[in-house]
Amino acid sequence: EDQVTQSPEALRLQEGESSSLNCSYTVSGLRGLFWYRQDPGKGPEFLFTLYSAGEEKEKERLKATLTKKESFLHITAPKPEDSATYLCAATGITQGGSEKLVFGKGTKLTVNP
Amino acid sequence: GAVVSQHPSRVICKSGTSVKIECRSLDFQATTMFWYRQFPKQSLMLMATSNEGSKATYEQGVEKDKFLINHASLTLSTLTVTSAHPEDSSFYICSASVETQYFGPGTRLLVL
Numbered sequence: 001e002d003q004v005t006q007s008p009e010a011l012r013l014q015e016g017e018s019s020s021l022n023c024s025y026t027v028s029g030l031r032g033l034f035w036y037r038q039d040p041g042k043g044p045e046f047l048f049t050l051y052s053a054g055e056e057k058e059k060e061r062l063k064a065t066l067t068k069k070e071s072f073l074h075i076t077a078p079k080p081e082d083s084a085t086y087l088c089a090a091t092g093i094t095q096g097g098s099e100k101l102v103f104g105k106g107t108k109l110t111v112n113p
Numbered sequence: 114g115a116v117v118s119q120h121p122s123r124v125i126c127k128s129g130t131s132v133k134i135e136c137r138s139l140d141f142q143a144t145t146m147f148w149y150r151q152f153p154k155q156s157l158m159l160m161a162t163s164n165e166g167s168k169a170t171y172e173q174g175v176e177k178d179k180f181l182i183n184h185a186s187l188t189l190s191t192l193t194v195t196s197a198h199p200e201d202s203s204f205y206i207c208s209a210s211v212e213t214q215y216f217g218p219g220t221r222l223l224v225l
Binding site: 034036041042043044045046049087098100101103104105106 | 115117119145147154155156157158159162164170204206208213214215216217218219221
């Protein structure tokens with residue numbers, strides 16, 4: 001069964017304190033690994049897609065990396081506005097045979113000023 | 114670009130009534146749209162996949178007759194929760210796909 005596991009469940013950082021979020025996946029025939037940001041009461045906001053091991057992508061203070069079994073979201077010198085739940089998702093296959101996203105439970109990040 | 118809207122954002126209804134939620138891709142055409150459900154502190158659970166002009170494909174355990182999906186055009190999909198009950202109260206989120214899934218802002222449904 002396709003599965004995505006994120007750790008930690010929650011993370012509290014001081015402003016400027018860099019850290020990493022982990023996403024491990026077991027998905028047959030991975031087509032892509034996705035990171036989204038979700039604020040309370042809102043839909044997920046797309047951040048990155050990674051397609052192959054060794055690939056890295058950056059956006060402002062965030063950098064996503066991918067290996068054959070896991071992905072990391074590195075946050076450098078975070079600010080309070082980076083506080084959100086970060087979701088990791090991997091592509092799987094739906095009942096009908098088309099691609100779907102399998103989501104982890106997310107990491108709730110809180111950055112204190 | 115890649116903006117997806119949902120309407121309404123919040124809805125409160127009485128048990129036994131039906132509720133329709135609209136999902137629109139505003140600046141692109143989506144071959145596929147997805148409907149998810151999210152409970153508090155839980156991940157997004159895929160309910161169904163819909164392609165324009167064809168019947169939706171439902172995930173295992175999702176009642177087709179309760180959650181009716183219509184994908185009338187490349188920019189519009191609707192989810193109708195029929196004969197809603199309190200256990201259907203949840204956060205419903207749609208996404209529209211063009212290589213990447215872009216999500217709407219979600220609809221909070223409360224069934225009294």
